[in-house]
Amino acid sequence: MAALPMASLARHPFFLLATIYAHWGVLMVAAAYRLVDPSLPELGFLSYCVCIGFEAVLYANRHLCVTDRAPPPPDVAAAGGSGSSSTWKKKACWAAREVLFAPRGEMSDASLPPFDGSDAAYVPSRRAFLAEHAAILLLAVLARRAFDVVDGAYWYQTVEDNYGPAREGILRRALLSSSSSSSSSPAVAWREAGVRAWLAVQFNFPTYADWQAIYSLCALGAVGVLGHDHARWRPLFGDVREAYTLRRYWGVFWQQFHRTAFVTHARLLAVHVLRIRNRAMQRAVIGILVFALLALMHALCLKAQGPRCDTWPVIRWWLLVGGAIIVEDLVCLALRRLVRPARWTYLVGYVWVFFFFWWSRPKIDFPTVDCEAL
Template sequence: MPSIITYPWTLIGVQLLIFSLIGFTKPSSLLRHAAVALLVAVCVLVETTVQERIDNRAWKCIATVLAVAIPLTAVANFLVDNVNFAAGGPERQVAQKTSSNRVSTRHSEKENNHKLSRPQSSRFWFAVEQATSRRRIGTPWQIKNVPQFSRRDPSYVPSRSSFLLNTAASLFYCHLIWYLGSTQQLPDYTLVAIEKQPLLSRFREATVEEIIFRIACTTFSFVQFVICIEIFPLVFAFIAVASGLSEPAAWPPSFGSLSELYSLRQFWGVFWHQYLHATFESLSNLAARSLHLPKHTLIDRHGRILISFFMSGILHTISDWGMTVHPQESGAMRFYLIQPLGIMLEDAVQAAYYRLSGKQRQKHVPLWHKIVGFVWLAVFQIWASPVWIYPLIRHVRFGVDLLYPFAIGKGGSG
């Protein structure tokens, strides 16, 4: 086969094409199942060729994640939720909507807040949305907690010119921060050595320099993660809106407000991007039903959260492999499995607080609750993150593995 056909990005393009067409098959069709199986096969081909065909580890990481995320989402959309053109979306959720007043009300609210003027009956736009809309923006089954353009006015949607100006400014700042980060020399290897990853077991021997580095490294790493995730939607949003293919309402922010950073649950469920929320929710619900977890119980709720983070750990272990971090060295799985344990702990502490104090949960969280919650969130992530971040840093080639090939700073490639 010509080398261009087996190039990872070409194969990912093939995956997106197959993905966009599966929605036109009937849920019971064997063709649908065969197409999903084909996506998995193409994914395997990408994973077996990406190490040889792509040298830049940043792009290698992105390719490995996309190749896995596409068939994973296909399983959730087409085999679990039964998304199809006849139903206009997820058939399972359409059935729930017709049998539940609660869902019907939520449907109306979302239509009022996110209605987009596009031809819902168009096969072309249906196919495009299947391949590009992970948050199902502007549909009755839009995922929850999508960030708003304005916290003060939830109904606000910027004009086309304002949206393009703000998006261009965001792209500039993202590039600037990424460039500044890429031109910094890598830290002393001893600071990110394997033995420096745990903290509690060796807290007494940890130096002030090590603690300061741990705080700075965790903070900057999450900033870099945000930029890496945000940059591509910003580019696509600018092109789509500038060309008139879509409206600003179709491109709400990827991340929530910093004011939401006062608990692990808020961090992952409200602030952090939700591009895989629908996928993980569908698959975790399926797993919970298969395991016969008792519905509407703590075991069910926390079980589904644990399953979602487990899947995220698998996905990020694969992305680490794209960065040439061996799965045995990668701490992605440990990091993501620690998160639900932290959520369970904070849920227990909050429940005990409200029960012992006799107070009721308020819609508007008091400022002191947010301050205490932010400190807890920061301390938890500073403790938990290095097990995942430090191995990545040890494998970065300075001045080589950059998101932007033109943002090369001074320094060697060691």
Template structure:
């Protein structure tokens, strides 16, 4: 397989997506081909890792392409092995409770438009496979990911017209591009090895020597990193949406907003499940649940006997969701040329799981034990929650971000955009 496939990552990405689409469309549930092909894909991805730097000139572009390719492995596991998507059932064979309820209520599944008259034609199979392969949130179907934001919180059924969607999307894309440009041009890469030195990553173990200046750098670096991440993801998503809707491949209702309201990010759990994008939810939660319930054989649902078991099950699944995400991001940094021991991605995401456990425990003690549950959701509690999230992210983010910032010493390799408007305006002055 290594010798047959071209090494250029973008070509392999197309191949990998096409393979998933074909298997969804033409292989039945339980097909032996599905588990047999997965090890070959894993091996080829392992072979591909050190070659990204040879074919893609910019580190940020490597992160994008390798993230898409490595994410496809999780997609393969979720769609083909765990959920068992196939054309015969026109959905996953392992249905969610939401989907089962929809079936009982005889709700039409609006996946591809031809569901009602799908027939057995090759074209219909290919279209179904393409829809499954390119869907992360399964919008409009009974299998839709949780917490997908509506276009309007006041009217959840509102969908903009195509022209309004394209106009607003175009403005949003330009704004995102300019914000990314400003953030990139404001960086001073020559100072990065000192500002983000390895010795500055730990915090509590060296609390006595942490200066106010270093603390402020830690806080603001974390803030601007997450602003930059938000804008990059938003810009990428908006660009794809504009291409899909303007070419009439998709309709606006299938491109609902990617981020939820920032007002929900006053807990770490709310940050990840209500505010941040849900592109990864299915491909992370399905493997985590398989590990929790099938490999560790922990009880589920009515078979849970005690509060301790409920907590054990809940946090085991939570831990593996963030561990899998951490390993994915860790591997992306390896593709960018970072040594395995340098990356702090896995540590960061495991910290997020620990942070959620801490805040769950704190809320239980304070709200339920001390205050009798009467102050949950009170307006005065939200500012404290936002402060907690800010401080926890300021503590944890440098474990992941400082190593990559330290390696960013300027040059085309570390440029984000192909064309900088800000740089051209500076050059004219």
């Protein structure tokens, strides 16, 4: 898509074609699933395909309609660029290398995690790069298998005492149970606290391991087989020690595949549609819009599994994340004027991030379990 040297007016039909193609791909996966077993209760892989299709549409719009991305001219390619715009064959090769095999290549180096946190300019040798990603691939696969074993052994049984609408909130119930023994709300038990802690791990770790394995496999193929420049394959995730706020968790530590497409469209809406000029307000609105787009994407993914599940808990949770980040920014701004950064402040930050997942994940996971049990 990005290799098409078309006029601005011609880009929009091609974007429509890319949207139809992504939708057609999802329908083909759904048809294949139902050919295998029409009674499948969960279409997890189809859900992933919907997410990928949603992001493909956003990236297609960004490349074709927003930034008018195109291959570099021949003189740039001759000077060391990644392709040439002289022939259709070279344009196709450029698109494959830049878009398919380097989906984050368009991002600035400042927005990508460095190879070495202590030396931002460090780039490993090609052999060391391949060895490292082979080890990451092996460890990620083993870690995911081990997690599945533990998850199957520990995961709470689907009985009413362990989950349900009455147990989505915990702070209010804890206060009521401590102040009155006659409260109609279920009491908070240690087992419930453990279930919530496991939900926080269950949400983050499998995705982390899966993406690490997929990214390392792609890196080994692109660098080891296709000869891609390994310096452009920066780490997928940042340093987990940087995740001492929710903003840094999502913006520094977590994988950045979503970042370019989602932030571009959020900024487009905030600046050119809503016409917000104040920088602080603009930053807050862009953050909310990014998580609103993520909410829409994950709601579509849930709907792909069938009409049984209500999408509102998914939308509510992702908007809750965006709102929590805004509140967090205000609190951090006030604390910087009162407290100097110290080791204990970072510890408080880590506890806060984990507490947010511990407190909020049942608001999305418990309703999902309820609808899957129907």
